[in-house]
Amino acid sequence: MTHSTPTRRDRSQPQPTQPLAVALALASRGVPVLPLRVGKAPFNNCPACAKNACGGRPNMKQAGPCTCPHPCHAWAAATTNPDVLTSTAWATAWRQAAAVAYHPAGVRLTVVDLDHADAITWAHAHLPPTRTVPTTRGQHWIYVGTMPTAHGVRPGVDIKSRMAYARWLGPGTGRMAPLPDAVRALAVRQEANPLRAGLASSPSTRAAWDRSVATGCRHTDSYVRTGLENGLALISAHTESGAGSQTFQVARFTAAQHGQCPGPCGLNALGEEMVAAAVAVGVPEPYARRAVTNGMGLAPRSEA
Template identity: 70%
Template sequence: MTQHPTPPRDPLTTALNLARSGVPVLPLRAGKAPFGNCPACTKNACGGRPNMKQTGPCTCPKPCHAWAAATTDPTVINSREWAGAWREAAAVAYHPAGARLTVVDLDNTDAVAWAQAHLPPTRTVTTTRGQHWIYRGTMRSTHDVRPGVDIKSLMQYARWLGPGTGRMILLPDAVRTLIAREEATARPTPGVASSTPAREAWHRTVATGCRHTASYVHTGLDRGVAMVLARTESGAGTQAYSVAAFLARQHAACPGPCGLDTLTEPIVAAAVSVGVPEPYARRAVTNGLAHTTGEAA
């Protein structure tokens, strides 16, 4: 795809076109922000949607909870409950991980210049201030991995600005290690405790005894995450266990260490994003990785 087609003027039409191609969408109001929650969902009084990180029972039919409202269901997108938002919508957003994508959001010309020097070329979309570089595969979303650079994938939304130009490639290690570097240098915030301790991404320094290439490991992980994300109705927890067990089996003949524990977070995040309670998802993945050694809890 080398040319931008003329985008439909109606955000609803754009959203329906994207949904038909498997991209989960939601409306954005002026200012590039999602629509606020309805009174029943304000301040998460509803308990949150089942596919949010903090899982809950909310089944609100309105476009509440930002990225977690993104859907490919035309019945929902065309529903009476979403109609008011579409009448006021200034743009369309999409959930990158729901389409098995990662967006590197480059917010200014300096960030774009850095990407051109350090990241492999991929599908590129021009934004109001910079560019979106889009890769196939998912990972954890993080803001400010370096000046002017955000990662948008799991549990995030990105504004739809057109299909872009260039050939989309598989998510490279150069992007994944941005988060590993950010986690290694980030300073803890006083008084703030995280329920999910940060883990670095898989890379060679934690896998000195692994016989596989980084590309092999990340390709397998991306395919596994995609399989978990596809379980939107049921079975995501079991799929997460199966993916983790499969990955562990691939390393059974390695002399080790292989750093398999660093592969857990993307699988857990994918399971949580489709409704699996975090403790269950984490236990399933941990047991899957330990399956080949008989250490499952």
């Protein structure tokens, strides 16, 4: 009886560990990936990159000169390049890896991380259904679209998109829905408290809206001013909570009204009025400005 000769394994090449095999499969589909160590955290920076001494990677918030071949800088190291993933510089990390992470915004996704049963119950009541992935304690709800990452937006709820990583736990089930305004609003929501010294500051400058800054607006002065006053009244009514979220909604609605104008429409001046109204009911100025910026950035509009 003839026996086939077993194929000899080429021991000169490193054999993929399970996390690396998963990472290579994801990378082949265009998903930027990186290894996670025990504890679901990225690997520490190498000595040359410790404390960001190298300046960081070019795709980080503060662009830097880092050309380090190691998987440093957490989410910013995520890559789809198989040569990098299988490189000697990454080999030790993969041998020690406990899981694989991916950069959601790198594939135009946002992950709503629901950490426990109460958070899941809240999501079912307030967010549109989308693809879900079971986690150790809760679920990931995945939407199509990107936004700023924000942690602790509600008890047990984090948002992971730009400048973040999420653990890969499988493809999940269900059809992915477009990123809804309800999730975007969570990132700018700041529960307002009665104004106290040191809690909020007044905007240093307020540019009043008038026709001189809105030479390309197709609306009448009365239309713009009435809409602004109505919006400011809605913000001012939230004296106990929710003023940040309301500011976001007012900014979004205002931007949409000017979407067909040739511009400029003086939206910056309108936004300053919204910021001032939010600050007046206790929203810290940075949160108020972020609410206006994100709200006005949702709808196509003319330059302010």
